[in-house]
Amino acid sequence: MKMAVRILQEIFDFFCGDWLIFWGIALTVVVIEGIERLPALASARPWAGLIFFAGVALSLMNSLKRETKE
Amino acid sequence: MVWSAVLPSFFASTVEFVEALTIVLVIGVTINWKSSLLGAAAAALTLGVLVLIFGSAIVLFIPIEVLRLVVGIILVLFGLQWLKKALLRYSGLKALHDEGAIYEERLRELKARGEIDAGKFNGFGFLTSFKSVLLEGLEVAFIVITFGASAGTHKVDGLWAAAVGALLAFVVVVLLGFAVRGPLTKIPENTLKYIVGLMLVTFGTFWGGEGLGIAWPFADLFLLVLLAAYFVASLLIVRWLKPYGRARERQKPGVGGSRS
DSSP states (O other), X not given: OHHHHHHXXXXXXXXXXOHHHHHHHHHHHHHHHHHHHOGGGGGGGGGHHHHHHHHHHHXXXXXXXXXXXX | OOHHHHHHHHHHHHHHHHHHHHHHHHHHHHTOHHHHHXXXXXXXXXXXXXXXXXXXXXXXXXXXXXXXXXXXXHHHHHHHHXXXXXXXXXXXXXXXXXXXXXXXXXXXXXXXXXXXXXXSOOHHHHHHHHHHHHHHHHHHHHHHHHHHHHHSSSHHHHHHHHHHHHHHHHHHHHHHHHHHTSOOTTSOHHHHHHHHHHHHHHHHHXXXXXXXXXXXXXXXXXXXXXXXXXXXXXXXXXXXXXXXXXXXXXXXXXXXGGGO
C-alpha cells in the first residue's frame, strides 16, 4: 500500500508537483465542461476560451502567492 | 516538418541535456570517462526504448481528439511547473540555477569519496551517470511523445519532428560541452526554462481547450494570441512578485537591515 502511494506521489510530482495548481486546473476543466455541456450555461460559451485562460493564470498566481509567504 | 513539435522539443531538450551533461562531465572528470559514458549511453538506450514503446502505443491506439484533451491538460500542469520556477527565479524568490556551482559542488563531493581510479569501470560512476541522464531525459521523452503525437494531423510525422528537435538539442549541447569541456554556464538556463514553460502552457491550453469543445477563433493562429497573453501575464506576475523577492533578499543574514 505504502509503495503504491509512493509511486502515485512520484507520478504526481513528475507531472504536476503542486496541489494548488492541480485543483485550480481541475476546477477550470469542470467549469469549461459545464459551459460546453449544460444548456443553462450556454450563454457563456463564447467566453469559454477566456475563462480557460483565466483559470490557468489564476491557478499559477494562487500557487505563487503561497511562495511569497514561505 | 511540424515546427510546433520541433521547437518546444528542441528548447526543452536543451535545458535537460545541459543538466545531464553537467553530471556526466563531473563523473568523467572525477571517476573516469568509461563509467560515465557507459552510464549515459545505457540511459539513452533505455529512454529510446521507452519512447518507442509509449510512442507506438499512443500512435496506434489513442484517437487524436482524446489525446489532445489528455495531453493538453497534462501539458498545462507540466508547463506551469517550469513557468512557476522561472518566474520565482526572475523575481528573486528562488536562487538562479547555476550549473557552474552545481558542477563544483558535485566535483567536491565525489573527490571526498576518494573513489577515483582512472582505468577501471566504476559501478558508482556508471549508476550516477545512468540515473541523472535517465531522470533528466524522462522529461524530454515525455515532451517528445506528447508534442509529437498531438502537433499535426499525422501522429507519426509529429513524433519524427519532435524527435528531430530533441536530437538537434543533443548534438548542440554535446558539441558545446566538448568545446568548452565544462558545464555550459553560458546557456541562459532560466530563460530557456521560461520559454519552454510558456510554450508548454500555450499548447496545453490550446489542445486542452479543443478537447473540451472550445472553438478557438482563427484556428491554429490563435496559438500566437495565447502565447502573447501568457507572456504579458508572466510579465505582470514578475512585477507583482519582485517586491517580495527584494524583501526576502533583505532578510537574508548579512544583507541589508537584518544584521542587528
